[in-house]
Amino acid sequence: MMIYTDWMYWAIAAAAVACTYGVVRADFRRRGLLLRPLLMTLVLDAALIGSGELLSDWLHISAFFLGVVLAGVLMALACRQSVLVLLDVAAAAFALLASITYLVILLAEPRFFTVSRGIGAVVSFIAVYWLWQEGRRSVQWQRPRGIVFGEFLVLGGGAALLEVLLGRGPRSVTAEAAALISIASGAILLTIIVPRFLRTREEHRIIADVTATGESLQPEYTPATPECPHPELWKMYDSMSAEVEVLDFLRQLVITLKPNLVVETGTFMGVSTLAIAEGLKQNGFGRVITVEFDPKVFAKAKERIDASGLGPWIDARNQSSLDLQVEGTIDLLFSDSDIHVREREVRHYLTQISPTGLILIHDASSLQKVVREAALRLEAEGLISVVLVPTPRGLVVAQKRSGRK
Numbered sequence: 137m138m139i140y141t142d143w144m145y146w147a148i149a150a151a152a153v154a155c156t157y158g159v160v161r162a163d164f165r166r167r168g169l170l171l172r173p174l175l176m177t178l179v180l181d182a183a184l185i186g187s188g189e190l191l192s193d194w195l196h197i198s199a200f201f202l203g204v205v206l207a208g209v210l211m212a213l214a215c216r217q218s219v220l221v222l223l224d225v226a227a228a229a230f231a232l233l234a235s236i237t238y239l240v241i242l243l244a245e246p247r248f249f250t251v252s253r254g255i256g257a258v259v260s261f262i263a264v265y266w267l268w269q270e271g272r273r274s275v276q277w278q279r280p281r282g283i284v285f286g287e288f289l290v291l292g293g294g295a296a297l298l299e300v301l302l303g304r305g306p307r308s309v310t311a312e313a314a315a316l317i318s319i320a321s322g323a324i325l326l327t328i329i330v331p332r333f334l335r336t337r338e339e340h341r342i343i344a345d346v347t348a349t350g351e352s353l354q355p356e357y358t359p360a361t362p363e364c365p366h367p368e369l370w371k372m373y374d375s376m377s378a379e380v381e382v383l384d385f386l387r388q389l390v391i392t393l394k395p396n397l398v399v400e401t402g403t404f405m406g407v408s409t410l411a412i413a414e415g416l417k418q419n420g421f422g423r424v425i426t427v428e429f430d431p432k433v434f435a436k437a438k439e440r441i442d443a444s445g446l447g448p449w450i451d452a453r454n455q456s457s458l459d460l461q462v463e464g465t466i467d468l469l470f471s472d473s474d475i476h477v478r479e480r481e482v483r484h485y486l487t488q489i490s491p492t493g494l495i496l497i498h499d500a501s502s503l504q505k506v507v508r509e510a511a512l513r514l515e516a517e518g519l520i521s522v523v524l525v526p527t528p529r530g531l532v533v534a535q536k537r538s539g540r541k
Contacts, residue, residue, distance in 0.1 A: 147240070155236055156180050159229040167225070167275050168352025171215050176222070179207040180230050201289060201318050204230045208285070218348055220282035220329075224274060227288035228267045234292075235260040263291045276357040277342050277375050280333035282325060289322025339404060342374045343436050346405070353380065356528045361502045367528035376404055378472065378498055382527055383411040386470065386496070390415025393494065395467030396422050401457035401481050402473030403428035406437035406444075412470070413446040422467075425451045427460050429473070457481050465490045472498040479510035486519060491539030495520060501530030508532075 160173035160180075183203020207230070208223035215222075239257050267288055273279045297315035333341065356370040356379055371380040378386070390398065390412055398412050403426045416422040428434040434454040441450050453460065457473050458480055466489045471478045478497055489495065500507040508524070511532045515522040518537055525531040 153181055156229050156233045159232055163225045168350055176207045176211045176226055224271055224284035227285040228271050231264045231267050231288055235264050277345055280329040282329045286322045286325040289318045293318030339376055339433050358528045363526035364528050370528050373407055377407040379527055382531060383408055387411045387415045391418055394419055397464050397466050398424040398468040399462060399466050400424055400426040400470045403437045404433060406440040410444055410446055413449040416449045423449055423451055427453045427455060427457045429456050458484055467493045470496045475499055475506045478507055486536055489536055495534040497532035499529050500532045504530055
């Protein structure tokens with residue numbers, strides 16, 4: 137059993153409360169959850185302090201993981217939020233909390249220090265960093281809900297098992313069993329949620345998450361490119377809608393260009409559609425025809441458009457962009473549908489685009505070679521003149537050559 141001195145006990149307790157509260161609060165914020173972190177903080181701290189009295193016993197390991205489960209479930213029941221999301225938050229916070237406390241104990245009581253425990257402390261902080269990054273990726277809809285909690289169970293159980301196997305003294309069969317149960321539980325959870333996540337189309341995953349938790353601004357998720365080395369300076373609502381700055385650019389471009397007719401391919405959530413419509417409304421004339429192929433995505437976008445009050449400026453259609461028939465001259469084309477059809481879209485609409493009109497093609501960074509190479513190919517054929525705007529996901533601003541004076 138661990139014997140704490142008074143100063144160590146209260147110092148660790150105070151650090152535990154401060155660290156847990158800060159991490160939970162930061163995770164709530166980045167997930168767009170308008171929740172108070174106090175309940176989860178108190179449950180996690182109680183689990184940690186209580187488990188410290190059970191060191192070297194299987195109850196110590198069990199208390200670690202049960203504390204995270206209890207914190208996530210209680211918070212979910214109190215706030216009516218997704219249990220898996222809150223388990224992810226609790227797991228990341230508790231991993232940091234346990235790592236800091238473990239390190240403080242080893243530094244304050246050298247008699248407890250062993251090489252295996254020292255290695256364990258270093259590995260635990262690496263695991264904390266990994267779990268925090270997994271949380272960031274799950275916020276950006278690149279990971280399924282529950283993945284942080286599942287990996288926490290596997291990594292935490294593995295760390296506990298390693299300490300039991302490498303530690304001094306007699307091995308505890310019950311402690312080994314508790315660690316193995318944690319690993320197995322995490323592995324089972326991951327085998328359930330990851331394949332289901334991969335089977336679901338990205339746009340459908342985003343719609344489900346937005347419906348459940350709402351939208352929130354977050355840093356752009358794409359990696360750095362030679363032309364855009366700091367993508368984190370940009371903001372996004374999700375991984376498929378255009379960057380917030382590109383939405384602002386679209387709105388201002390409409391106000392500047394004064395188009396009568398705008399065509400947008402790939403409505404998705406309707407975020408860019410509304411940005412275009414806001415510009416048209418400020419102009420006092422014009423309309424945007426936006427087309428979305430997926431019926432489920434279209435229905436969600438239509439709900440948003442109908443609730444926006446901008447419906448009079450928007451003509452939303454559920455069909456293929458390549459089958460869309462448009463009457464009149466197109467003053468602005470914004471191509472943001474499936475990347476593999478964007479070249480065909482430009483060719484499809486090119487004869488209807490005004491000689492003074494503009495063509496915008498999203499996702500044209502050096503990472504998205506399909507779109508970038510398509511735009512440059514159209515330019516090489518003498519059909520359009522291209523400017524490659526160095527945004528995180530890339531943006532082509534082009535104008536057709538035919539008819540220019």
